[in-house]
Amino acid sequence: MSTSNYILDFLGIKDKNIKFIKFSNNMRKNNVIYKVIDAKLSYTPNICPICGNMDKNAIIKHGNKISNIKLLPLNGDPTILKLRKQRFFCKECSHTFTAKTNIVEKNCFISNRVKLHITENLTMKISQKDIARLNYVSSNTVSRSLEANYKAFRVNKSYLPETLCFDEFKSTKDAKGSMSFIFCNGDRKNFNIMDIVENRTLPYLTKYFRKFTCKARANVKYICIDIYKPYMSLIKDVFPNAQIVLDKFHIVNLIGRALLKTRIEIMKNFYFLY
Numbered sequence: 001m002s003t004s005n006y007i008l009d010f011l012g013i014k015d016k017n018i019k020f021i022k023f024s025n026n027m028r029k030n031n032v033i034y035k036v037i038d039a040k041l042s043y044t045p046n047i048c049p050i051c052g053n054m055d056k057n058a059i060i061k062h063g064n065k066i067s068n069i070k071l072l073p074l075n076g077d078p079t080i081l082k083l084r085k086q087r088f089f090c091k092e093c094s095h096t097f098t099a100k101t102n103i104v105e106k107n108c109f110i111s112n113r114v115k116l117h118i119t120e121n122l123t124m125k126i127s128q129k130d131i132a133r134l135n136y137v138s139s140n141t142v143s144r145s146l147e148a149n150y151k152a153f154r155v156n157k158s159y160l161p162e163t164l165c166f167d168e169f170k171s172t173k174d175a176k177g178s179m180s181f182i183f184c185n186g187d188r189k190n191f192n193i194m195d196i197v198e199n200r201t202l203p204y205l206t207k208y209f210r211k212f213t214c215k216a217r218a219n220v221k222y223i224c225i226d227i228y229k230p231y232m233s234l235i236k237d238v239f240p241n242a243q244i245v246l247d248k249f250h251i252v253n254l255i256g257r258a259l260l261k262t263r264i265e266i267m268k269n270f271y272f273l274y
């Protein structure tokens with residue numbers, strides 16, 4: 001591995017089109033002194049993103065655009081990647097465009113690794129203000145990151161699949177119920193967790209599922225559950241077209257336990273005869 005690649009690997013920069021140039025002079029920004037790493041982003045584009053022209057000879061290099069991208073602190077020091085992005089000119093449509101990289105989103109100057117780090121910090125008992133301070137970003141950036149993650153997990157209340165699977169598990173100590181409720185899309189091709197509800201009691205779940213539209217609830221045809229009576233009441237109450245499917249694992253488990261209990265009872269009688 002070349003020194004350039006080694007340094008980029010050390011910084012967690014995986015884009016092979018980025019080449020390390022040098023460690024530059026420190027930069028002062030908003031009363032913070034940043035370490036600066038100079039690097040270059042360039043490649044031969046296969047297509048013009050504006051007109052779709054695929055003739056490589058018609059796309060020529062056309063200067064650079066410098067972006068100062070915030071990286072994770074290096075050895076505790078705030079660090080900036082001064083990235084010279086290649087500009088291109090398309091002879092076909094006479095437009096220019098800039099080289100793209102997966103280390104940062106378009107028109108953003110905070111690297112995706114910093115954003116990921118902020119997301120990790122948001123799972124800890126640290127204030128948003130401290131997260132902003134630790135990552136050398138503004139409080140607004142932390143708020144936006146929180147909102148983006150929340151949106152990604154927000155459940156669409158106007159759709160439910162034809163098949164659902166219900167189950168429960170012991171979650172965190174601060175959950176409102178002793179057991180939390182989890183439900184999944186039961187379709188084999190689209191199997192995924194749809195949501196987690198912190199309480200599996202009947203009133204709580206009824207209130208939760210009533211927030212889904214009538215059309216969404218009517219779309220559900222099968223619900224796979226274990227033998228938990230409140231689920232049966234819930235399904236009859238809020239899913240008008242759903243049939244209950246008892247999970248065979250729980251039935252086999254129940255039969256197994258019943259057989260074991262019966263065997264012990266019978267054997268105890270034999271034992272006392274001797």
Ligand SMILES: [Zn+2]
Nearest residue numbers: 048051090093
């Ligand atoms: Zn073009």
